Amino acid sequence: MKRIGIVGSGIGGLAASIRLAVQGLEVEVFEALPGPGGKLDSIEGGGYRFDKGPSLFTMPRLVEELFELAECDMGPYFGYQTIPEACRYFWDDQTRLTASASIEDFDAEVARVLGEDRGAVASYLEQSRRLYEQTRPLFLERSLHKISTYLSPEVFKAFGALGSVRWDLSLHRTNQKRFRNPKTVQLFDRFATYNGSNPYRTPSVMQIIPHLEHGIGTFLPLGGMHSIPKALHRLAVDLGVIFHFNTPVAQIETEKRRATALILERGDRLDFDLVLSNADVYTTYARLLPDFDLPKRIERAERSSSAVIFYWGINAHFDELGLHNIFFSNDYRSEFDSIFERKELGNDPTVYVNIGSKYEPGDAPNNCENWFVMVNSPASYGQNWAREVEILRSRVVERLSRVLGRSIEDLIEFEEIVNPVQIEEWTRSHRGALYGTASNDLFSAFLRHPNKGSRIENLYFCGGSVHPGGGIPLCLLSAKIATDHIAADVR
DSSP states (O other): OOEEEEEOOBHHHHHHHHHHHHHTOEEEEEOSSSSSBTTSOEEEETTEEEEOSOOOBOOTHHHHHHHHHTTOOSTTTOOEEEOSEEEEEEOTTSOEEEEESSHHHHHHHHHHHHOOOTTHHHHHHHHHHHHHHHHHHHHTSSOTTOGGGGGSHHHHHHHHHHTTSOTTSBHHHHHHHHOSSHHHHHHHHGGGGGGTOOTTTSBGGGGGHHIIIIIIOOEEETTOTTHHHHHHHHHHHHTTOEEEOSOOEEEEEEETTEEEEEEETTSOEEEOSEEEEOSOHHHIIIIIOTTSOOOHHHHHSOBOOEEEEEEEEESSOOTTOOSEEEEOOSOHHHHHHHHHTSOSOOSSOOEEEEEGGGTOGGGSOTTOEEEEEEEEEOOOSSOOHHHHHHHHHHHHHHHHHHHHTSOSGGGEEEEEEEOHHHHHHHHOOGGGOTTSBOOOSHHHHHOOOOSBOSSSTTEEEOSTTSTTOSSHHHHHHHHHHHHHHHHHHHO
């Protein structure tokens, strides 16, 4: 039986451990944090519970697939519910729009509120669906670094679909050509933030992203987002996977281009036949592989956005807010120029508010709400985050108070704040970038670091910093691609 050591128990590492256990490998997972999940952590205080990281759950089929592979009934481990609306949008001029989960209703609402032609949104989302379905087998479900990938009949369909894409246009310019109201353009531009990118630079093919939310659907795990890693951890343990928490890895030992062991920070050395890193790929090379230079492409790659997050216990109930809420900036281009060009927080930030207690009442005291308030930020380049966050907090409070017509400051009875430096410390992601590299050009969008490296023949990678990208669904897919490599190599 082959032994594999996994560094990190983020969602990708958990999924990989399950797949590898099903393959018959002996699996051990080493995690620096006290429990599983990585960014999918949870915090509590003052009677409130918050999901600490990602708040959007799409493509639940990828979680269901893991239980099917294990031939295990998912019911006792995990459940989720379908959400009837995708998001509620707010602008400073009091324009408000609720994006229904129904494409037909969403289309009608955009026409009513923003004056677009009936069918404009439905047509856009249909193109998003077609692009997704035709390109998924190539760009999301297979390694882009294996010759066999390009011999599949599905590849020809993918390249045929890509022939209709305007590669010379950014996502923003594509949206500008499809819609006449700048607010509609802004609404669809925001999907670039799902992988930490700039809509004014990321390629137009990124218009596939809205399909995940509006075509496949928006969902919420029962018990909140943290229930996903809890369930996968429990399944992995039941399959025989061994977990070591509060156990950071100091080095991946190598000999003659093979990984031979994991050396723990406490000094232990453990032999393995194979190693899979679920850590940030930059961190893996820079900290864990001292005998190998950091690949130039990783070193020079533009970082994705990070975030400043306010966890607020709000002593009030807001009927006009839903699970997902966006309060848009008045100057979106300037906001992204600040993040990616000037590496600073803008004067007019877009604010995202997630309120899990809308569907999980136990996450907040009676008649109160747990607000996860996030602002996209640059990655950490030595900014004075204490000062930056102080200024940002006042701007966020002012915007929300003005748009909602109530003093938010007076309602905050619990608060914790996380900035990019703390995100880097918590997740060991380079510079606190939430998605590794940004997808602001064609090469960064499609040619992320492979799931099997070329320098070390038995070292594999999964997670948001490698192919196919960041976010829960893509991390789960990265685990599949990496473990498919392993299955082929150990035959």
